[in-house]
Amino acid sequence: MMKNKINFSLLKTMLKNSYDTDNIIDKNTKKLNKKSIRVWLIILVCTIIIYVSYMTINALKEIGISEFFLKIFFLLLQILVMFQTMLLVISVIYFSKDIENYLYLPISSMKLFINKFIVMMSIIFGSEILMALPSIFIYGVLTLQNIWFYIISLIVTILVSIFLSTVVSIIMIFIMRICRFIKSKFLYQNIVILIMTLIIFIPISNSFNINNVQPMENEIQNENINNEAKARQELETIALAVNNSNKYFIVTELGVNALTDIDYHSIIYVLELLGMDLLAILVFLVIGKFTYIKDILWNLSIFDRKKNKNIILEGKCKAKNKEYAYLRNEINSILKNPTYLMHYIYNVLIVLAMVILITISIFPVFLQALIDASGGEIFNDLTFDFSEFSLIIGIIEVMFIISSLSLTAISRYGKNAIFFKYIPIKFKTQFKLKNIPQIFINTIITISILGTIHYLIPGINNAYILSMLVVAMLLNIINSNILLFIDLLKPRLNYENEISVIKQNDNKLFQYILTTVICLFIWYLKEVTKELSLDLSILIEVIIFTLIVVGMEIFINKRGDKLFKNIN
Amino acid sequence: MIDIKNVYKAYRKNSNVVEDISIKINNGEIFGFIGPNGAGKTTTIKMMTGILDIDKGDILIDGKSIKKNPVEAKKRFGFVPDDPNMFLKLKGIDYLNFIADIYEVSTNDRMEKIEKLTKEFEIYDALEDKIESYSHGMRQKIIICGVLIHNPQNWILDEPLTGLDPKSAYRLKNMMREHVKNGKCVFFSTHVLEVAEKLCDRIGIINKGKIIFIGTYEEMKKRLGGEGSLEELFMEITKNDEE
The missing domain is CATH 3.40.50.300 (P-loop containing nucleotide triphosphate hydrolases)
Known part of the structure; x- marks a missing residue:
């Protein structure tokens, strides 16, 4: 059935539409384009993943629970796959811009549906090759696995992803049908995604609530237990939370089991996975056969329908200050665009919520484990010093990575960005107004992290929390300014659609580099102020960052006009 | 001039x-x-x-x-670019208000102009719709209305x-x-x-x-x-x- 339904010419066209490989593959040599920033970005991301995996696996090996890595791996894999599927079902299968171009061609709805699904899966597999396989392969190397491990891990990763993607797609189809009473496309897409996010994340976050984690069978409540065993016990509690979470997604258990001990059982687990995949795909295809084309046509007819309301101008035409109007337009351009809203607001809030939730759940146990492992010595003399201060500032700076609003403040407008060149508002004013959304989002990140830290470590003096807020806000301004400088210097105004503004943005590499440089600078400041008191060290840091902010302000005021030069 | x-x-x-x-x-x-x-x-x-x-x-x-x-x-001056695909996610009325704010057009003036211009170009009834739902011609018209709303000396x-x-x-x-x-x-x-x-x-x-x-x-x-x-x-x- 599938063979007839996959039209390779159609698939090739769809894939070409979805990928912009010009930059990655050198057109002349047909090899990897080493001059492409995107290639280096991919290499950087892979290196970071391999490094983090290497450190984690080694740490787990030391306490003899290296297989725990597989459980974490599958937990993260399932979050990645489900979240990606959720967004791709909307953007690739049901609301992609090219759908209308295929509707008038003599292609059956099933062909269209299956090919769209394959395009979606190819995007998911692409992410897995970059983000998942390096981790699992490094695990194989460090735990001295044989060739079968690599073959089975590759098959298992693909099968787990197919199952999860198919199930999430089926649920999405139902949610989309239930939400049909919403007539605004914007609201519709966002509510569907919100419902799906809750369905995915509530069970996971519930598993991470340590209060819900049942004590392990081998838990020994013995006061005489040695510290190492106690630490191991605490880590096992975390492992149990991960385990609980994985149980919600039946295939991941099979995946973990298939890779834990490679023997003939692994083949059975793989076959079980394959069977479940086939069953899920069959259900998915049957549902698609009866619903897809109807849903597409419904989307096109309902959401594009004009309201033709009789407008009453009074009350709708109040004059506003032009700077306010400009800022409101900047905010609306994000909030009124589902793609930007999802990637720049939802993503940030979800990642932030997950980080806070997991930190609040795990941190006390983890801290206890560390105290026990060190016999209480590590934290016996626990005082808040500049190292901790710098560490928290560093964490906040790293968290700023999840938002790239300023990095696309120009590129988001594509060819329309020329509008900002011919309106009568000074460029330096426009620069400052364009930065406000990024600064606002980063402020939310800062306050959330500091609030969490205050909650988890109430011993930190409020004055230091406030100092961290000041330093983080200065970094926020520096960070946002530099991101906007980058977008102004290298704007990409020829994006085909909104998703490519985010996904194919080479400038993201500079954001990683910037974060690394700032973190190194924070570390350097910590080192050079070693001999000084905490208060003095903080004061020095505040002065340095304030000077940088003032310097940038002078630069923007003096050279603001030149900054917009590359938009034309 | x-x-x-x-x-x-x-x-x-x-x-x-x-x-x-x-x-x-x-x-x-x-x-x-x-x-x-x-x-x-x-x-x-x-x-x-x-x-x-x-x-x-x-x-x-x-x-x-x-x-x-x-x-x-x-x-x-008021400028009509060759590509009218601008601010597609905004409603027609929001776009005109945005332009009027940028060029500091008073409430009364803009109300009068919006009504007159959009009726003349027959897009008055579409002002509550998003520009992305407009045809090419309607998009061109809303951009032209945006220019005329602040009555520039030079077009x-x-x-x-x-x-x-x-x-x-x-x-x-x-x-x-x-x-x-x-x-x-x-x-x-x-x-x-x-x-x-x-x-x-x-x-x-x-x-x-x-x-x-x-x-x-x-x-x-x-x-x-x-x-x-x-x-x-x-x-x-x-x-x-x-x-």
Whole structure:
């Protein structure tokens, strides 16, 4: 059935539409384009993943629970796959811009549906090759696995992803049908995604609530237990939370089991996975056969329908200050665009919520484990010093990575960005107004992290929390300014659609580099102020960052006009 | 009044896209700017509106230099770009309000203008819809309304008639005539030579970055020593230039 339904010419066209490989593959040599920033970005991301995996696996090996890595791996894999599927079902299968171009061609709805699904899966597999396989392969190397491990891990990763993607797609189809009473496309897409996010994340976050984690069978409540065993016990509690979470997604258990001990059982687990995949795909295809084309046509007819309301101008035409109007337009351009809203607001809030939730759940146990492992010595003399201060500032700076609003403040407008060149508002004013959304989002990140830290470590003096807020806000301004400088210097105004503004943005590499440089600078400041008191060290840091902010302000005021030069 | 003074522009060294262009568009006249594809029309318009830097020379809008005093110069013109696909996620009314805020149009003025202009262009009933749901012509109309709402002294229009239905094109042409009757000026580029012939007081022809003719239709006929439509004269003058 599938063979007839996959039209390779159609698939090739769809894939070409979805990928912009010009930059990655050198057109002349047909090899990897080493001059492409995107290639280096991919290499950087892979290196970071391999490094983090290497450190984690080694740490787990030391306490003899290296297989725990597989459980974490599958937990993260399932979050990645489900979240990606959720967004791709909307953007690739049901609301992609090219759908209308295929509707008038003599292609059956099933062909269209299956090919769209394959395009979606190819995007998911692409992410897995970059983000998942390096981790699992490094695990194989460090735990001295044989060739079968690599073959089975590759098959298992693909099968787990197919199952999860198919199930999430089926649920999405139902949610989309239930939400049909919403007539605004914007609201519709966002509510569907919100419902799906809750369905995915509530069970996971519930598993991470340590209060819900049942004590392990081998838990020994013995006061005489040695510290190492106690630490191991605490880590096992975390492992149990991960385990609980994985149980919600039946295939991941099979995946973990298939890779834990490679023997003939692994083949059975793989076959079980394959069977479940086939069953899920069959259900998915049957549902698609009866619903897809109807849903597409419904989307096109309902959401594009004009309201033709009789407008009453009074009350709708109040004059506003032009700077306010400009800022409101900047905010609306994000909030009124589902793609930007999802990637720049939802993503940030979800990642932030997950980080806070997991930190609040795990941190006390983890801290206890560390105290026990060190016999209480590590934290016996626990005082808040500049190292901790710098560490928290560093964490906040790293968290700023999840938002790239300023990095696309120009590129988001594509060819329309020329509008900002011919309106009568000074460029330096426009620069400052364009930065406000990024600064606002980063402020939310800062306050959330500091609030969490205050909650988890109430011993930190409020004055230091406030100092961290000041330093983080200065970094926020520096960070946002530099991101906007980058977008102004290298704007990409020829994006085909909104998703490519985010996904194919080479400038993201500079954001990683910037974060690394700032973190190194924070570390350097910590080192050079070693001999000084905490208060003095903080004061020095505040002065340095304030000077940088003032310097940038002078630069923007003096050279603001030149900054917009590359938009034309 | 728009005064383009010995303007040069090169994207690469020693390769001028626009070379020593000087045009003075007086108040009370419609100036048509025509030329083959890639002749330098868009580059000239981009320099006039501040989208592109000027390498050499200057452009004055009502005496204000777009180079030295850009904000003041920009307040004095309204610009219709050739691509009307702007701010698609905004409703028509939100777009017009945004433009009115940027150009500091008072509440009463904008209410009156929005009603008058959008009714005239027959998009009043679509103001509550998002621009992305508009047809090409409707998008063009809303952009034109956005320019007219702040009643600028000078209109700079890049292919303004493309996509407009005959009725709206007729209205826009009438508006252009009325605008210049009030002592203001209109600069517009077009590929439709018939429109230029009938509408413009003067015509400027650009080819390979250089102005090869400025004057009235009658002057062009005299210079080429023949009768014929603007289309025929245009073909001849650009051919001569190539030779």
